[in-house]
Amino acid sequence: xxxxxxxxxxxxxASPSPPTDRVVGVLELLASRPDHAFSLSDIARALGMSKxxxxxxxxxxxxxxxxxxxxxxxxxxxxxxxxxxxxSAELAYPAVRLAQAEAxxxxxxxxxxxxxxxxxxxxxxxxxxxxxxxxxxxxxxRRIPLAPPFGGVFVAWAGDAVxxxxxxxxxxxxxxxxxxxxxxAIRERGYSVERLTPAxxxxxxxxxxxxxxxxxxxxxxxxxxxxxxxxxxxxxxGDLTDTARxxxxxxxxxxxxxxxxxxxxxxxxxxxxxxxxxxxxxxKRLLKACMRITQSIGGRAPKGA
Numbered sequence: 001x002x003x004x005x006x007x008x009x010x011x012x013x014a015s016p017s018p019p020t021d022r023v024v025g026v027l028e029l030l031a032s033r034p035d036h037a038f039s040l041s042d043i044a045r046a047l048g049m050s051k052x053x054x055x056x057x058x059x060x061x062x063x064x065x066x067x068x069x070x071x072x073x074x075x076x077x078x079x080x081x082x083x084x085x086x087x088s089a090e091l092a093y094p095a096v097r098l099a100q101a102e103a104x105x106x107x108x109x110x111x112x113x114x115x116x117x118x119x120x121x122x123x124x125x126x127x128x129x130x131x132x133x134x135x136x137x138x139x140x141x142r143r144i145p146l147a148p149p150f151g152g153v154f155v156a157w158a159g160d161a162v163x164x165x166x167x168x169x170x171x172x173x174x175x176x177x178x179x180x181x182x183x184x185a186i187r188e189r190g191y192s193v194e195r196l197t198p199a200x201x202x203x204x205x206x207x208x209x210x211x212x213x214x215x216x217x218x219x220x221x222x223x224x225x226x227x228x229x230x231x232x233x234x235x236x237x238g239d240l241t242d243t244a245r246x247x248x249x250x251x252x253x254x255x256x257x258x259x260x261x262x263x264x265x266x267x268x269x270x271x272x273x274x275x276x277x278x279x280x281x282x283x284k285r286l287l288k289a290c291m292r293i294t295q296s297i298g299g300r301a302p303k304g305a
Contacts, residue, residue, distance in 0.1 A: 020055050022049060027066065030078050031141060037075035040084040080283040092117070093127070095255055095264050095297050096121075102127040106268055107131030110282055113269040116255075119154050122146050122169075127264075145169070148179050149194055149233035154256040154262045156186040157302045182234030187304065191254075191283045193235040196247035196271060200233065245273035251283055260302035266290050 025047045030038060038046075044054040058076055061067040065081035099116035106114040107130040116128035124144045144150050147169035155166045167179040186192045194200070234251070240246060248270045257263040266289055268282060294301065 022047070022053065023061065026054075026057055026061060027078075027082075028141065030067070030076065032139070034078060037070060037073070037077050038181045039073075039075050043076065075272075095293055096127045098293045098296055099255070099264060099266060100130070102266060102293060103128045103130040105285065106266070106289055109285060110268060112282075113271075115267045115269070116264055117144070117267070118264050119151070124151055124154075124265075131269075149182070151265075152183055152186050152192045152234065153252050153265045156183040156192075156262075157254070157305055158261065165295075181236060185234055185236045188237055189283065190287050190305065192250075192252040193240070193279055193283070194249045195233045195235060195249070196249040197233060200249050202246060240279060243275060245275055246279070247273045248279060251286055253277070253283070253286045254305075255290050255293045255297075256299040256301050256305070258298050258300065260300050260305075263297075263299065264293070 020127045026043060029043060029046055040051060040054055040058065043049070044051050045060065049056070049057070058067060058069070062069045062076070062079070065079045067076045068079045069076055096116070096118075103114040103116055106112070111131075113131040114129070115126050117124040117126050119125075120143075123146050126140055126142045126144070129140050145156065146166070151166065157164050163180060163183055164176065182192075183231075193221040235246065249269050250269045250271075252267040254264045255264040255266065268284060268286060270282070274282070280305060293299075
């Protein structure tokens with residue numbers, strides 16, 4: 001969504017619809033800081049637009065009530081039309097409302113940051129968050145690549161072809177056998193247990209520091225390079241049989257839809273070392289939360305889950 005200033009012509013890379021990207025960029029920017037009023041210059045600078053283009057986009061959004069323009073200082077905030085859109089989206093995705101309640105309960109019970117994410121195309125979108133300030137790497141709306149090690153619970157029960165395609169989404173070639181073994185471990189436990197590694201810490205810090213979309217074209221190489229170091233992060237069942245403490249980044253479990261596919265995941269983020277007993281307790285609590293959402297939306301677990 002970056003645009004080149006000073007030439008009189010805005011460019012947006014290889015996007016199929018640069019004008020649409022500009023509209024989306026404005027809405028995402030304002031949604032990322034709902035308590036902040038943005039001037040036209042603020043928006044243009046953050047998104048790399050010319051002021052003329054930015055004025056045209058914001059004027060159209062304000063005319064449709066997607067933005068409000070403060071008449072005194074000429075700043076912009078999100079508008080009332082988005083309230084109606086948000087309510088419609090909530091009706092379309094009842095699991096999101098349920099996930100927010102379960103995330104809050106998990107955060108209170110276990111003391112960990114908790115998120116829920118849905119799949120959209122080749123990435124995951126965080127739609128619920130509890131247990132912290134809802135900023136940085138785990139803010140609502142943050143997009144995360146659906147690539148190893150992320151998203152294993154979305155593909156663990158989806159069949160061999162989907163698993164192979166997911167395993168191939170690495171920046172550098174990686175052995176598929178360990179990745180497929182990690183999916184088998186997820187199926188066996190019912191949830192994922194991801195290692196806390198130096199590469200994982202760096203990725204989390206990078207996501208927290210990025211002010212715009214980490215999946216934008218200019219930022220993907222850095223994100224994907226870190227993912228390449230992370231591609232096999234799942235603890236296998238045999239790794240957790242002793243009484244030692246094991247560094248754990250996150251635990252994730254699936255919410256299944258009516259067709260038995262994973263519609264959403266709930267994740268807790270310990271970001272610390274845990275004993276196998278602590279991991280088991282947290283995993284079972286997570287599974288119960290996901291089961292309640294699955295049942296509430298009329299979902300069903302696939303065979304073997």
